[in-house]
Amino acid sequence: MQIEQLIAKMTLAEKIGQMSQFNGMDGEISEEFKEKIRKGLVGSVLNEVNLHKINEIQRIAVEESRLGIPLLIGRDVIHGFKTILPIPLGQAASFNPEIIKEGARMAAIEARSSGINWTFAPMIDITRDPRWGRIAECLGEDPFLTAVLGPAMVSGFQGDLGSKGNIAACAKHFAAYGAAEGGRDYNTVTVPENELRDVYLPPFKACVDNDVATFMSAFNEINGVPATGNEFLTRQILRDEWNYKGFVVSDYESVTQQVVHGHTPNNKAAAAQAVKAGVDMEMVSTSYADHIEELLSEGVITQQQIDDSVRAILNVKFRLGLFSNAQTDPSNFPEWVNDEHRAVAKNAALQSLVLLKNDKNILPLRSGLKDIAVIGPLADAPHDQLGTWVFDGDKKHSVTPLQAIKEQTSGKAVVHFAKGLENSRSKDTSGFSEALEAAKRSDIILLFLGEEAILSGESHCRADINLPGAQELLAAELAATGKPFVTVILAGRPLTIRNIVNTTDAVIYAWHPGTMAGPAISDILFGKEIPSGKLPVTFPTHVGQIPMYYAHKNTGKPATSKSWEKIDDIPADAAQLSIGNTSHYLDEGFEPLFPFGYGLSYTMFDYSNLKLVETRVKMDNPVQISVDVKNSGDYDAVEVAQLYVRDLYADRTRPVRELKGFRRVFIRKGETLNIQFELKSQDLAFHNRQMKKVTEPGQFQVWIGGNSNAELTAFFELE
Numbered sequence: 001m002q003i004e005q006l007i008a009k010m011t012l013a014e015k016i017g018q019m020s021q022f023n024g025m026d027g028e029i030s031e032e033f034k035e036k037i038r039k040g041l042v043g044s045v046l047n048e049v050n051l052h053k054i055n056e057i058q059r060i061a062v063e064e065s066r067l068g069i070p071l072l073i074g075r076d077v078i079h080g081f082k083t084i085l086p087i088p089l090g091q092a093a094s095f096n097p098e099i100i101k102e103g104a105r106m107a108a109i110e111a112r113s114s115g116i117n118w119t120f121a122p123m124i125d126i127t128r129d130p131r132w133g134r135i136a137e138c139l140g141e142d143p144f145l146t147a148v149l150g151p152a153m154v155s156g157f158q159g160d161l162g163s164k165g166n167i168a169a170c171a172k173h174f175a176a177y178g179a180a181e182g183g184r185d186y187n188t189v190t191v192p193e194n195e196l197r198d199v200y201l202p203p204f205k206a207c208v209d210n211d212v213a214t215f216m217s218a219f220n221e222i223n224g225v226p227a228t229g230n231e232f233l234t235r236q237i238l239r240d241e242w243n244y245k246g247f248v249v250s251d252y253e254s255v256t257q258q259v260v261h262g263h264t265p266n267n268k269a270a271a272a273q274a275v276k277a278g279v280d281m282e283m284v285s286t287s288y289a290d291h292i293e294e295l296l297s298e299g300v301i302t303q304q305q306i307d308d309s310v311r312a313i314l315n316v317k318f319r320l321g322l323f324s325n326a327q328t329d330p331s332n333f334p335e336w337v338n339d340e341h342r343a344v345a346k347n348a349a350l351q352s353l354v355l356l357k358n359d360k361n362i363l364p365l366r367s368g369l370k371d372i373a374v375i376g377p378l379a380d381a382p383h384d385q386l387g388t389w390v391f392d393g394d395k396k397h398s399v400t401p402l403q404a405i406k407e408q409t410s411g412k413a414v415v416h417f418a419k420g421l422e423n424s425r426s427k428d429t430s431g432f433s434e435a436l437e438a439a440k441r442s443d444i445i446l447l448f449l450g451e452e453a454i455l456s457g458e459s460h461c462r463a464d465i466n467l468p469g470a471q472e473l474l475a476a477e478l479a480a481t482g483k484p485f486v487t488v489i490l491a492g493r494p495l496t497i498r499n500i501v502n503t504t505d506a507v508i509y510a511w512h513p514g515t516m517a518g519p520a521i522s523d524i525l526f527g528k529e530i531p532s533g534k535l536p537v538t539f540p541t542h543v544g545q546i547p548m549y550y551a552h553k554n555t556g557k558p559a560t561s562k563s564w565e566k567i568d569d570i571p572a573d574a575a576q577l578s579i580g581n582t583s584h585y586l587d588e589g590f591e592p593l594f595p596f597g598y599g600l601s602y603t604m605f606d607y608s609n610l611k612l613v614e615t616r617v618k619m620d621n622p623v624q625i626s627v628d629v630k631n632s633g634d635y636d637a638v639e640v641a642q643l644y645v646r647d648l649y650a651d652r653t654r655p656v657r658e659l660k661g662f663r664r665v666f667i668r669k670g671e672t673l674n675i676q677f678e679l680k681s682q683d684l685a686f687h688n689r690q691m692k693k694v695t696e697p698g699q700f701q702v703w704i705g706g707n708s709n710a711e712l713t714a715f716f717e718l719e
């Protein structure tokens with residue numbers, strides 16, 4: 001009601017003010033900007049983190065503007081504020097919504113203590129292209145996984161929105177931004193509507209169901225229409241179909257970029273298009289401030305459209321409790337980067353590490369090692385281990401792998417450190433001799449390779465996703481020493497690491513693990529903790545395989561290992577055949593290097609006894625499935641058991657497998673756990689040729705196991 005009363009009192013200029021977001025003050029707050037706030041012409045500010053300045057502009061808004069409406073203070077708090085968590089892609093490898101929620105909660109508290117009340121996260125764009133720099137920021141390739149983890153992040157940020165230390169979250173980027181052509185950021189997206197609805201939208205719908213306060217529209221065009229100015233997306237789907245009551249902010253200047261896209265002739269038309277589409281707030285560009293009044297008087301947009309936007313924006317300010325108190329008193333909050341927050345970051349890093357290879361159980365490292373070589377450009381790189389999107393993180397808090405390994409082995413072993421290469425891109429091999437020296441003096445080589453933070457993230461895409469610089473060469477020379485050899489890779493995306501996997505005994509994929517990279521990696525290396533991470537994204541063998549994802553279609557001519565005609569086996573002058581052809585590359589086959597969901601442990605898990613309570617199930621009855629998982633190795637450990645389903649025949653063909661459930665379970669060595677899954681018929685629904693969401697009766701196949709290549713299988717029929 002208060003909102004309606006407020007709207008009734010607002011002038012048009014004040015309403016447009018609420019719909020406008022301005023960039024941070026960059027230095028002192030100018031008199032001009034203060035005056036703008038006093039006049040009620042500013043709804044939100046982004047990129048301001050100085051608490052003193054934030055409190056001052058909030059005071060002006062509340063005490064000196066006519067209606068006293070507080071400001072939304074937005075910031076990209078993507079994976080931590082001061083204490084940095086693993087990049088979101090790394091967090092997704094935990095397959096653990098609790099870890100993600102806890103991390104977001106910690107980040108919210110730190111950000112809120114700085115006056116920030118709105119973050120532009122979670123980023124829940126599905127992508128199947130590791131060339132895209134923003135893969136670092138998303139939660140992987142899978143709609144089901146993202147639809148579990150994205151809402152968990154929302155819960156962490158928002159909690160009970162009005163209470164202390166909570167900030168508004170933002171589901172972004174609506175929609176299909178991760179499907180950019182060729183993995184080039186901001187690029188064209190062409191995606192059929194059924195795929196949009198079945199693959200790209202479910203995480204957004206899940207965030208709506210979890211009450212996410214805001215949405216952000218995307219930079220890309222989708223099927224010819226920019227996502228910022230797309231009535232189909234932000235009116236029809238978001239408002240009409242999903243009944244979303246929060247508000248939509250544009251991306252940075254994406255309203256006026258409609259002109260650059262070639263969709264609207266000028267900024268005025270761009271503003272009209274965005275308002276009509278239901279983009280409630282314009283980020284940074286000023287086409288709303290400049291043109292809404294005129295557009296309204298010309299009847300191009302309606303008063304109702306404006307009032308709806310203002311209502312939704314004010315509602316978030318109310319939910320945040322800003323009308324009761326917009327001031328931030330830092331003494332109400334714990335210190336940044338305190339021990340508790342570091343523990344949260346370490347735990348997230350621990351669960352994000354994925355063990356990809358462990359020949360002869362070289363890991364965990366045996367005790368009694370006397371000399372340890374720590375080598376590589378990422379071993380002691382406090383800035384780079386933080387990853388992309390850390391505007392507010394400070395490398396001075398980082399604990400590097402080198403520091404942690406030294407501490408862990410202090411008094412027991414000598415650590416011989418050599419960078420080998422100045423940074424990940426370096427091609428200067430003059431540091432190799434020192435690295436080889438260190439290796440020769442040691443019982444084991446621990447090599448830290450990867451990508452610097454700046455090689456992933458927004459607009460930081462790569463056409464070649466090999467390890468950059470001379471890193472592979474460094475690894476090859478070290479391998480030639482014949483010493484036991486472990487490689488840890490810190491990167492913002494899946495890299496094509498086949499050569500490394502072939503030349504080293506063990507590989508840990510660490511993503512960019514954040515502030516506590518060192519202690520987490522060191523605990524895993526020395527067996528204080530057991531790896532449990534699983535890949536949230538497929539690892540291709542070669543960049544040319546992209547897109548390579550597990551939930552692909554079968555095609556009419558699927559490849560098998562027998563059907564792969566290998567390039568080197570083809571005789572000279574071979575004649576072309578028209579029989580026996582299947583879908584693969586002569587040189588790179590059809591399989592990835594590591595499948596989605598993959599990740600080893602120091603123990604072994606055996607899956608058996610896959611059982612369906614009924615194999616003929618009536619529509620609308622749940623399908624109940626159980627499996628035994630035995631920990632047959634030597635360590636108590638956590639496994640992520642995964643359930644995959646295939647709808648064998650459908651009106652519109654279905655993927656060969658889709659993740660439909662997962663469970664993180666702790667199993668003691670020697671013990672067997674019976675795990676149960678339940679599938680509801682709506683879990684099996686998809687959009688058919690009439691664009692209706694349906695579950696079709698018929699035959700289904702299920703698999704349960706430790707990754708998307710799980711072999712244990714059973715069938716059921718839905719009647």
Ligand code: BGC
Pocket residue numbers: 076120172251252458
């Ligand atoms: C990004 C958004 C981000 C915004 C504000 C844009 O360039 O695409 O994800 O929230 O900037 O920093």
